[in-house]
Amino acid sequence: MKSSKVTAITVDELVRRFTAIAIAQDKAIFDENNVEYRRLYDQMQAVTKELKCRSGDQRSSLLPLYTHPNLQVRLMAALDTLDIAPPASREVLQGIVDFRRYPQAADALAAIWRIDGKPLVQD
Amino acid sequence: MINDFLKAAAYWLVSAAARADKRVALFLTALEATQWLANRYLPYIAAYRDPPQTWEELQQNALRPRPGYDIHHPVEQTPARSDGFPSSVVDGPGNRLSIPTLKHWQINGWYGRPNPQFKDENDKIVSPRDYLRGKSWDERLRVGKKALILFGVLKL
Numbered sequence A: 001m002k003s004s005k006v007t008a009i010t011v012d013e014l015v016r017r018f019t020a021i022a023i024a025q026d027k028a029i030f031d032e033n034n035v036e037y038r039r040l041y042d043q044m045q046a047v048t049k050e051l052k053c054r055s056g057d058q059r060s061s062l063l064p065l066y067t068h069p070n071l072q073v074r075l076m077a078a079l080d081t082l083d084i085a086p087p088a089s090r091e092v093l094q095g096i097v098d099f100r101r102y103p104q105a106a107d108a109l110a111a112i113w114r115i116d117g118k119p120l121v122q123d
Numbered sequence B: 001m002i003n004d005f006l007k008a009a010a011y012w013l014v015s016a017a018a019r020a021d022k023r024v025a026l027f028l029t030a031l032e033a034t035q036w037l038a039n040r041y042l043p044y045i046a047a048y049r050d051p052p053q054t055w056e057e058l059q060q061n062a063l064r065p066r067p068g069y070d071i072h073h074p075v076e077q078t079p080a081r082s083d084g085f086p087s088s089v090v091d092g093p094g095n096r097l098s099i100p101t102l103k104h105w106q107i108n109g110w111y112g113r114p115n116p117q118f119k120d121e122n123d124k125i126v127s128p129r130d131y132l133r134g135k136s137w138d139e140r141l142r143v144g145k146k147a148l149i150l151f152g153v154l155k156l
Helices: A011-030 A034-053 A058-067 A071-079 A086-099 A104-115 B002-018 B023-033 B035-048 B055-061 B077-082 B101-112 B128-132 B137-150
Strands: B069-072 B097-100 B115-119
Touching: A011 A034, A011 A058, A011 A071, A011 B002, A034 A058, A058 A071, A058 A086, A071 A086, A071 A104, A086 A104, A086 B002, A104 B115, A104 B137, B002 B023, B002 B035, B002 B101, B023 B035, B035 B097, B035 B101, B055 B097, B069 B101, B097 B101, B101 B128, B101 B137, B115 B128, B128 B137
Parallel strands: none
Antiparallel strands: B069 B097
């Protein structure tokens, strides 16, 4: 994966990077490689933060990923857009729960619980 | 490599069955025909397809080892010991459940990955395992039960 700074690339490139990171996360999960997953998670946070900082909050550019064939891509796109597209992201999360592929189904259900005021831990 | 096949097969079967995919029956027939593979791995795949069970059932089943299942400690053993909980409690019957091996692997992985629902005192996202360090037994057990529900092991 390219290591160019997220501040120096276009929104389209950021979305492509988000997608590539999520696909790599899916593989890291399958391989039970949490060290790699943590590295990728930090990278994704940087991409999402950069999209949010761009004019008009460009996280909306992640919405087309709701129909991506990879479940981890759909999950991360839904989680990172919960506050800008609440009903649509929830629908994606419910679809992932119903798909019953773990651990994505577990993370999607936990997110729905949180939306419904039942987070895994109290703040 | 064979574990990759086992995981991919089990994960696909559960998801496909949830969508009433007709290829599930074909796949299982083909797998049963490959006897060495079936003898070794069908118990793991069958266990992975278990519906959620009650806490009492999971505890009772821990008394009799079965292929395809692991003993799962809803309060993780190593961190609990590190935090000074006695072995009699950590390894006691109240902390021993029989769950499908593949779900055991997945839940262990979940405990170690950063999760936006778990934050440290500096508001940094951490893993459930890191979050639970220094927490009470009750809090560990509460999160352990939630994890089992999330992964379709424990009946809500």
